[in-house]
Amino acid sequence: MTAYFCPATLDEALAIRAAREVEIIAGGTDVYPNRTTRAAWGQMTCRDLLDLTAIPGLGGIEERDDHWRIGCLVTWTELLKARLPPLFNGLKTAAREIGGVQIQNRGTLVGNLCTASPAGDGIPNLVALQAAVEIAGPPGRRLVPVEAFIDGYRHTVCRPDEIVVALRLPKRGALDRGAFRKLGARRYLVISIVMAAGVIETDATGRIGDVRLCIGACSAVAQRLAPLEERLLGKPLDASLADLVQPGDFATLAPLDDMRASAAYRLAAAEALTRDLLADLAAGERRRAA
Numbered sequence: 001m002t003a004y005f006c007p008a009t010l011d012e013a014l015a016i017r018a019a020r021e022v023e024i025i026a027g028g029t030d031v032y033p034n035r036t037t038r039a040a041w042g043q044m045t046c047r048d049l050l051d052l053t054a055i056p057g058l059g060g061i062e063e064r065d066d067h068w069r070i071g072c073l074v075t076w077t078e079l080l081k082a083r084l085p086p087l088f089n090g091l092k093t094a095a096r097e098i099g100g101v102q103i104q105n106r107g108t109l110v111g112n113l114c115t116a117s118p119a120g121d122g123i124p125n126l127v128a129l130q131a132a133v134e135i136a137g138p139p140g141r142r143l144v145p146v147e148a149f150i151d152g153y154r155h156t157v158c159r160p161d162e163i164v165v166a167l168r169l170p171k172r173g174a175l176d177r178g179a180f181r182k183l184g185a186r187r188y189l190v191i192s193i194v195m196a197a198g199v200i201e202t203d204a205t206g207r208i209g210d211v212r213l214c215i216g217a218c219s220a221v222a223q224r225l226a227p228l229e230e231r232l233l234g235k236p237l238d239a240s241l242a243d244l245v246q247p248g249d250f251a252t253l254a255p256l257d258d259m260r261a262s263a264a265y266r267l268a269a270a271e272a273l274t275r276d277l278l279a280d281l282a283a284g285e286r287r288r289a290a
């Protein structure tokens with residue numbers, strides 16, 4: 001029989017986590033699908049559940065001196081309702097497209113990250129935002145850049161005696177902005193075939209001082225487009241940015257052939273979405289996909 005734990009403190013949760021193998025839940029939206037998948041492969045036993053929702057201090061979106069802190073209990077709906085700068089526009093767009101309203105009301109940003117799925121909609125945005133993952137464990141807390149946090153297919157560097165308690169996102173300039181594009185088999189309620197997320201920072205002259213572009217669902221982990229990022233530096237923020245995209249910019253991607261799309265289609269879609277993403281960033285708003 002599966003045991004269910006709902007501790008009242010983080011210390012109690014960490015003690016349970018260290019003592020036994022548990023499945024950590026906050027929104028709990030993956031519990032039933034995960035168990036169904038295991039059962040389909042003949043794994044009829046289930047791990048015990050460790051519910052974090054009764055622990056104080058794990059929720060809320062806080063503005064601090066040099067960063068924003070998003071607690072591990074923050075849902076996609078809470079993110080959408082929060083007053084945040086244009087830097088978060090891409091992450092908010094992902095929040096609108098991640099499942100239906102019921103999932104958005106229950107599912108958490110940290111839960112989406114910790115599943116480490118290649119198709120996790122929040123992950124490319126967090127990479128572009130240079131988020132850090134705040135992890136609590138017996139020795140104390142540590143920060144891990146989100147790019148280093150996911151180290152393989154559905155695997156993270158979070159140890160068996162640790163719990164992710166928050167995300168930290170560095171503050172940027174008032175004019176800096178983010179955007180997100182997603183391709184699926186239909187408009188809503190669909191797993192991603194390809195995703196593109198980006199953040200652009202401009203200097204006083206309106207030229208690009210820093211840019212981070214990330215493609216999801218085309219590799220085991222989300223991938224930055226370093227050659228294209230370098231080519232964009234110093235360029236004016238206008239519609240010509242899309243013309244700088246080259247097929248070679250996607251050489252590091254390793255998309256799969258599966259029932260949703262071929263590898264060749266995913267590569268072509270990644271290039272097209274990146275062009276659209278740069279047009280969105282230059283325009284300062286997300287255009288509705290056709």
